[in-house]
Amino acid sequence: MVKDLSSDRRFATTLARGMSVLRAFRPSDDGLSNQEISERTGIPKSTVSRLTFTLQSLGYLSHGQRHDRYRPGPSLLALGNVASASVSFVDMADGIMQPLADETGTLVLIGVRDEQKILLIKTWRPKETSSLWLEVGHRIPASHSSSGQAQLAAQSDEEFASYVENYGNSVLDADITITDLRQDAYSQLLGRGFVIAGHGLRYAKSVNAVSVPFRSREFNEPVSFTCGAVPEVLSVERMETEVGPKLRAAVKDLERMTGRPSALVQQG
Template sequence: MKDMSDTDRRFATTLARGLSVLRAFRPADDGLGNAEIAERTGLPKSTVSRLTYTLHSLGYLTHARHGERYRPGPALLALGNVAAASIGFVELAGPIMQRLADETRTLALLGVRDRGRLLLTKVWRPAGVSSIWLDVGHRVPIRGSSSGACYLGALPQEMLPRVVDEAQGDRGLTSETAAAIRASAYDQLFARGFAITDPAEYFAANIHAVSTPFHPRDLSEPVVFTCGALPEDLTVARMEAEVGPALRAAVRELETALGHAPGPARR
């Protein structure tokens, strides 16, 4: 974890380290011990022990017995519910995106930036159809995903250096590669309203995906809606001719329901 305390006196390093512990947890985890949290966060195990003790005392982590692996606690669940309720578009998007998932037979996703990656905060699985393995809590790389390219394409230019800095070189993301990805995605968004990363560059060979941005009024940067499926079920031709336009139409429906003007692609 990058320490900003040397460059910004307002930065509270202890708080940042505590939050990094909470962010270490993934949906598939059956709890985590201090050693595993230390490995994932890059923090010393002694520091992790103090942080997990404090977070457990406050209810943000829990374990049934002494020495057992930690799991997210009830205070964290309550905090997440408050956050979800305060971002008004998420609940309204649910029925629209579920219908899109069912009609296109793809997994529909909502991604928001979490430092150097996009965090999947909602998924809508198609009824009666097997879908890809991505789930809430997964973090998708910016370089090598349609979601990441779409995010960069919709991002104001002045925010790009910060995003690159926080990615810390993840999958080779540099200022130059980010600018190139952004320019390509911007052209796609301007021309057709959705972005597709070349499958040859994708972070996982068993995923094809197409993405469209959404600009919430209560957030300072875009979020990304994505449809994804196995390559044999979601060819590039199908993304371009069918699923991409359907995704863009679904996001426009959400914008209309919220009284938003269509979100522009931004230079």
């Protein structure tokens, strides 16, 4: 269960609700109504109406006409550009990850943790090859993906303790714990340097993926680089013998370029 922060005097509930409204938008949306935002966030529609009006007034949402839907506004786009420009390792990864995508015929992506989800912040598509339809802004379950399990494995004991405190140690629809997932992924990283989601916990049977964690200067916890494709293109054997080792080598190249140490830390 997600930890309830509302009783903490330091926690600004109104700000948190406003951020929930902004996070409700997905790349595939052609705008959202107040009712749709309410359904996605669980916030009452009357409260959503006040929040969207405020966010629109500040430029974080746009609302062209009286009955038009809300869309991300110029202030939000500008904020996103500032955030993107401040994360230097993403641009540095271009020269490494695009050739990897082309060579392996897989979608290569960067995922960062967003509560109990993994948020995609960058993708590289293989040239002249059909690939998975996953765009920047897409979210996938942390516990049911190699991206999320790789990040759990690379967390320090303190970071992992905070994760469990906030979100609990249970895994939805599985008779295992988050601790079990972390230990299994950690063993994979020690043994071969990459993670493939185990315990039947792939969030989609139509996707196979292999991941390697990376710890940047800009974020206070690990991110993950992932290669993914449909099983017909990316079999388990190919992940284990070809794509996983190539992804591991690519991340090591990025670590050398950025002067970063390995993301894997010794667990207590």
